[in-house]
Amino acid sequence: MTAATHHATGCLVCGAELTYLPASVPMACALCGASHPSAARCVAGHYVCDACHSAPAKDVIERTCAATDERDPIALAVRLMRHPAVKLHGPEHHLLVPAVLLAAYWNVRGEPGRKADAIREARRRSEPVAGGFCGLQGACGAGIGAGTFVALATGSTPLAGPARGLSNRMTARALDVISRTDGARCCKRDSFLAILAAARFSREHLGVALPARGPACEWSASNRECLADGCPFHAPAAPR
Numbered sequence: 100m101t102a103a104t105h106h107a108t109g110c111l112v113c114g115a116e117l118t119y120l121p122a123s124v125p126m127a128c129a130l131c132g133a134s135h136p137s138a139a140r141c142v143a144g145h146y147v148c149d150a151c152h153s154a155p156a157k158d159v160i161e162r163t164c165a166a167t168d169e170r171d172p173i174a175l176a177v178r179l180m181r182h183p184a185v186k187l188h189g190p191e192h193h194l195l196v197p198a199v200l201l202a203a204y205w206n207v208r209g210e211p212g213r214k215a216d217a218i219r220e221a222r223r224r225s226e227p228v229a230g231g232f233c234g235l236q237g238a239c240g241a242g243i244g245a246g247t248f249v250a251l252a253t254g255s256t257p258l259a260g261p262a263r264g265l266s267n268r269m270t271a272r273a274l275d276v277i278s279r280t281d282g283a284r285c286c287k288r289d290s291f292l293a294i295l296a297a298a299r300f301s302r303e304h305l306g307v308a309l310p311a312r313g314p315a316c317e318w319s320a321s322n323r324e325c326l327a328d329g330c331p332f333h334a335p336a337a338p339r
């Protein structure tokens with residue numbers, strides 16, 4: 100069973116089976132943090148509110164990133180990618196990349212109150228970056244998302260000096276690593292590469308260390324163009 104089908108039927112956070120209590124009790128949503136009475140949660144204890152359950156991808160990404168206290172942008176990205184609204188490939192990844200980076204950045208800096216506005220602005224800036232930019236314009240939207248993260252973290256504008264330089268250098272670094280796989284687009288691989296490049300860049304140039312490590316990919320089996328052993332995140336299939 101692939102991650103996509105697994106999470107479509109089980110827990111949206113971890114894929115485990117759901118269990119039902121005899122009566123509703125207050126539960127905090129594992130995605131947006133809102134508290135609601137519910138009788139359903141997964142065997143690992145995750146409850147997902149109705150709004151997060153049925154929201155479109157960009158709403159799920161924005162709500163989750165604005166509410167989370169997660170400091171690891173890769174862990175946050177994987178959690179979002181398991182949500183059935185986030186498709187295997189698609190322009191929602193152009194928001195996902197800057198949103199998980201901004202959430203982790205402001206959480207590590209101890210200023211979580213600055214996340215929501217920044218993530219809303221990242222969403223606005225991601226809208227013109229259409230699906231297929233990677234192969235059609237030669238600029239992968241995940242790489243552009245890393246540059247958007249640095250632009251928002253530094254307050255860059257077209258008139259800024261060093262901040263504009265840093266933002267463009269971030270996009271260049273991310274696009275460079277993305278280009279080097281020489282493979283068909285994979286929004287999982289390219290998002291992970293952009294996030295890892297941004298975590299390195301944040302430590303070196305912004306003085307903020309984001310804990311991030313390359314994950315073991317859960318989506319290989321559902322991706323027809325998967326590079327398999329040619330992808331840095333490819334993991335052998337789990338025993339069934």
Ligand SMILES: [Zn+2]
Pocket residue numbers: 110111112113114115141142143144145
């Ligand atoms: Zn769960």
Ligand SMILES: [Zn+2]
Pocket residue numbers: 128129130131132133147148149150151152
């Ligand atoms: Zn929720």
